[in-house]
Amino acid sequence: MLNKEIMKRASKSGAWLEQQPREKCGIFAVNSYQGSGNAAHITYLGLLSLQHRGQESAGMAFKADGGIRHFKGMGLVDHVFPREMLFSIEARTILGHVRYSTTGPSLAVNAQPLVARSFDLSGIALAHNGNLTNTRRLYHKLLQEGHIFHTTSDTEIMLSYLSRFKGEGLEKAVKQTMAIIQGAYAAVAMDDERMVAFRDPNGFRPLAIGKMDDSFIFASESSSFDAVGASFVREVKPGEIVSAGPEGLRTVDSEIKANPSLCIFEYVYFARPDSIIGGKSVYEVRRKVGFLLGKKIDSDLDMVIPSPDSGITAAIGLADYLKLPVEWAVHRNPYLGRTFIEPTQDERELAVRLKFNPIREVVEGKKVAVVDDSLVRGTTARVLASLLKKAGAKEVHLCIASPPYKNPCYYGIDIPLARDLAALNSGLEDLAAAIGADSIKYAELEDLYQAVGEERLGLCSACFSGIYPVLGKIEER
């Protein structure tokens, strides 16, 4: 019963193309680039490769005559940075960011990097991926102390503390700020002298170090190093402060005990498959989860079909275990943008037909497994099952390469409201019936741990397990 209501609400929400959990942000920062290229163009390429981590706004802050300047705007990276503007930036140290909002509204003023200026026009720029969890307390404390907020983003709280402490240098300012803030933050700060990367003691969100022509790069995902021709050095460790300056790279002791809890959903969904996170290939982890999921399939099947494009890697693993062919039997139109975010019913139906189209000649009369990385509201699964059946598929079995998704995230991921989550309070048979599939199988949390090869204590899995590594919800202001 509940599932029908869920599906109805998901359809009525007018957000069916926006149903997946969304990553908050991506960071790409180049320090003292000495090569022959243009540092702004390199940053642009890095941000393009991280576009999946945030599509609402993009920005760059850079050192220029008269202090730190920035250029930010709403929209995708190639929209925000016209070519002529990029090549007019001569700076060699640039901090870039792509944003999706989770704590502050989607406003231009919240676009990052945020910049705080001093009287002498020097300043600090800050780019942040994550969510602070003690926002309310710090916000009111800062207000009482006379701070005037210019944004509605928790990142400004961090920036305010960095500015307050910067008299002793950026490294010490970061250390003092880390002693005050709580929650999830992978961040890079920059002033006139240094670029400092730092990660919360749990290391919820990834942050990697790369090298290019003797210059260091900090980025949310290692795949962005490949995009610019840089090499991967290592990851910033949970609780670590890594500072880049004229002498190279150095680690500053944060004096905060690390308690690693890397977000397991980075492997399931968020990160690109060509990234290395927590020392593991995202592709290999996803493939292995699919393989382990294959062990649970007891139906007699003809083929494995990936849900475009999110189920591809797990589908390969699942097909490998089942010794079945992978068929690209559902074509997805890659050119659909945000045109249909709030469609009428007619527009929604049209959008469905435009977005997915099964290939009748492949699926007709066949029993198929459809693989996706996760099931949130279930709208895509319902549409795919319906279209495949209309195209003549005899049976459609849904295989989800992650466990049922039941709890909110307080560490930098926007997860749909609990009432919209398809797995909540649902038996598998009810859920399959509501989606129009013949069966549903989920991977188990143990499969994810096995695929990552980590102790469960080193990973956050709270959205699946309900066990939160850091107590407390995000405090609203």
Ligand code: SF4
């Ligand atoms: S709650 Fe889920 S999405 Fe959030 S950090 Fe933990 S594993 Fe990641």
